[in-house]
Amino acid sequence: NAGVTQTPKFRILKIGQSMTLQCAQDMNHNYMYWYRQDPGMGLKLIYYSVGAGITDKGEVPNGYNVSRSTTEDFPLRLELAAPSQTSVYFCASTLKGSTEAFFGQGTRLTVV
Amino acid sequence: GESVGLHLPTLSVQEGDNSIINCAYSNSASDYFIWYKQESGKGPQFIIDIRSNMDKRQGQRVTVLLNKTVKHLSLQIAATQPGDSAVYFCAENLNTGGFKTIFGAGTRLFVKA
Numbered sequence: 001n002a003g004v005t006q007t008p009k010f011r012i013l014k015i016g017q018s019m020t021l022q023c024a025q026d027m028n029h030n031y032m033y034w035y036r037q038d039p040g041m042g043l044k045l046i047y048y049s050v051g052a053g054i055t056d057k058g059e060v061p062n063g064y065n066v067s068r069s070t071t072e073d074f075p076l077r078l079e080l081a082a083p084s085q086t087s088v089y090f091c092a093s094t095l096k097g098s099t100e101a102f103f104g105q106g107t108r109l110t111v112v
Numbered sequence: 113g114e115s116v117g118l119h120l121p122t123l124s125v126q127e128g129d130n131s132i133i134n135c136a137y138s139n140s141a142s143d144y145f146i147w148y149k150q151e152s153g154k155g156p157q158f159i160i161d162i163r164s165n166m167d168k169r170q171g172q173r174v175t176v177l178l179n180k181t182v183k184h185l186s187l188q189i190a191a192t193q194p195g196d197s198a199v200y201f202c203a204e205n206l207n208t209g210g211f212k213t214i215f216g217a218g219t220r221l222f223v224k225a
Contacts, residue, residue, distance in 0.1 A: 004155075033213070042215035043156070043209055058212065090155050099144045099205050101213065103155030 001026050006091050006104035013081040013111045017082065021076040021107050023091030028033060030096040032074040033058075036087040037106075049074055050096075081111045124222040131189040133219050135202035140181060141206035145178060146213065147187045150199045159187070161205075189221075197223045 007022045025032065030051050030085035035058075036099040045058030048066040063085060065077040074093075078085060088108050125131045139147065144163055148156035162169045162176045162185075169176050175188040185202050199218040206212045 036213070040217075042217045045212065045214065059214070089208055092155070099146050099161045099213070100158040101148075101156075103133065103157070105152075 003027065004091055004093055004102050004104035006080065006089075006107050008034055008107060009105065010108045011110070013109065014049075015081060015083065015111060017081050018077070018079050019081070019109075021091075021109075023074045023076065023104060024072050024080060024101070025074075025093040026072065027089075027093060027095075027102065029102070030071070031094045032068065032076070033092045033094075033101065034064070034076045035090045036085075037090060038059065038072035038087050046076065046089075049072050061070075078109075085109065086111045118135055121217070122220045124224060125192050126224050127192060129192055130194045131187075131196065131221060131223075133187045133189075133200050133202075133221065135185040135187075135216055136183055137185060137202070137204050139204055139206065139214075140180070140183070140195065141203060142207040145176070146203045146205060147174075147176060148201045148203060148215075150201065150218070152198075156201060159200075162204075189219050192221075192223050194223050194225060197221055222224075 004025045033048040034046040046062045047066040047081045049055045055066050088106045090106050091104045094101045117200040144161050146161040150156040160171045162178050173190045177186045199220045201215050201218045203213050203215045
């Protein structure tokens with residue numbers, strides 16, 4: 001099993017550009033999450049999903065969108081990139097009813 | 113409100129000593145409290161969790177203590193090793209239909225050889 005795979009690992013965007021951060025898991029986990037981590041800080045929950053077709057907002061959803069068309073994939077969309085979105089983004093997944101989240105390696109995004 | 117905080121941003125311990133990392137939380141409705149370890153350049157890794165109806169849980173070299181009276185959580189690492197050097201996050205898990213996990217800011221643990 002590859003676990004949770006995120007692509008790309010690094011990206012530089014210009015202000016106003018759009019991009020999609022990809023996340024895929026091969027563990028058949030029901031729940032998936034997107035977090036952002038600013039330097040020296042904890043992780044902030046952006047969006048999460050309890051299954052295909054179901055998504056919900058976390059602590060900091062503004063400026064982002066998600067979709068969950070399959071159990072395996074949970075892409076995160078930035079429509080109009082802003083410098084405040086410079087961060088490291090982590091995708092995670094858990095089995096239903098479990099607290100043990102499995103994280104990807106992260107995507108380091110810089111908006112200039 | 114939903115918040116998880118930490119008392120100290122950094123902790124330095126001698127190899128072989130025990131480490132204690134503390135955490136304060138504010139949401140009494142949390143179902144679980146969890147500790148994660150994050151090494152440089154990697155995603156967080158689950159260490160141990162404790163359900164809100166328990167006050168102690170032990171794992172391999174780690175013990176988590178929960179004091180609901182003062183809303184305090186701690187992670188004890190026995191015989192700290194250089195490989196334990198990392199940032200440790202406490203998190204609280206709110207069962208709102210999915211598991212909504214809220215993280216604290218983290219404590220960096222340095223292990224001196």
